[in-house]
Amino acid sequence: xxxxxxxxxxxxxxxxxxxxxxxxxxxxxxxxxxxxxxxxxxxxxxxxxxxxxxxxxxxxxxxxxxxxxxxxxxxxxxxxxxxxxxxxxxxxxxxxxxxxxxxxxxxxxxxxxxxxxxxxxxxxxxxxxxxxxxxxxxxxxxxxxxxxxxxxxxxxxxxxxxxxxxxxxxxxxxxxxxxxxxxxxxxxxxxxxxxxxxxxxxxxx
Numbered sequence: 513x514x515x516x517x518x519x520x521x522x523x524x525x526x527x528x529x530x531x532x533x534x535x536x537x538x539x540x541x542x543x544x545x546x547x548x549x550x551x552x553x554x555x556x557x558x559x560x561x562x563x564x565x566x567x568x569x570x571x572x573x574x575x576x577x578x579x580x581x582x583x584x585x586x587x588x589x590x591x592x593x594x595x596x597x598x599x600x601x602x603x604x605x606x607x608x609x610x611x612x613x614x615x616x617x618x619x620x621x622x623x624x625x626x627x628x629x630x631x632x633x634x635x636x637x638x639x640x641x642x643x644x645x646x647x648x649x650x651x652x653x654x655x656x657x658x659x660x661x662x663x664x665x666x667x668x669x670x671x672x673x674x675x676x677x678x679x680x681x682x683x684x685x686x687x688x689x690x691x692x693x694x695x696x697x698x699x700x701x702x703x704x705x706x707x708x709x710x711x712x713x714x715x716x717x
Contacts, residue, residue: 527578530607534632537606538641544603547644548702549626549653551619556586556593587614598622600630602644603704608632619652624661643667648702659692670698 520526537543585595594615600608609629611622627647631640646668649658654671662669672694681691 531633534606534608535635538632539635542604543606543608543632545641545645546603547600547608547627547630547647548603549598549600549623549647549649551596551598551622553589553591553615554595554597555591556595556615558593560584560586560593581613583614585612585614587616589615591615598626600626620655620658623649623653623655623658627661646670646698648699654692669693670695670702672699 534543586593588594596613596615596617598611598613598619600610602608609626609631611626611629613622627644628642630642630644632642633640643665644667647662648670651672651674654673654677659669659671669692671692673692678691
């Protein structure tokens with residue numbers, strides 16, 4: 513069974529299944545394009561420390577439809593050997609993209625790559641949908657680069673600003689510029705399934 517699982521992973525069978533399910537869900541209107549971005553750290557097994565650094569010398573070299581990173585997505589952080597999973601999930605809690613990095617990698621630099629990995633194909637003609645209507649994320653993702661990325665793509669943002677950055681802007685007075693718009697009501701629904709802004713009219717029952 514393990515060999516079959518690995519074979520399907522390498523030839524793209526599992527990825528194809530997920531992509532087909534995403535396409536069918538979107539065609540039925542089951543994907544809410546308010547996307548939440550976040551990450552979680554997973555503790556690596558102690559034997560992961562012996563992973564070969566030279567993939568071409570391994571019994572089964574990395575390959576398949578995805579390129580395995582040189583560090584195998586394993587790094588050292590305060591928790592020891594860890595892997596970090598960066599995820600973009602639509603409001604109905606269906607995953608749209610996944611990115612694996614070493615555990616010590618910061619969240620903010622992975623924001624744009626996670627969004628770039630979103631691509632839900634159409635069942636008929638047309639390009640895959642890649643652009644959410646809105647992106648929600650916690651204050652770890654607050655940066656000028658990330659906000660500029662969303663503005664460039666015409667995507668609304670619900671990202672709080674860390675307190676230290678608020679203070680720094682206030683110290684600069686008018687030179688600090690306007691603070692980014694932040695909707696607290698919308699942010700509270702970040703972890704709610706099928707969250708709907710109470711200020712928006714409800715759809716048909």
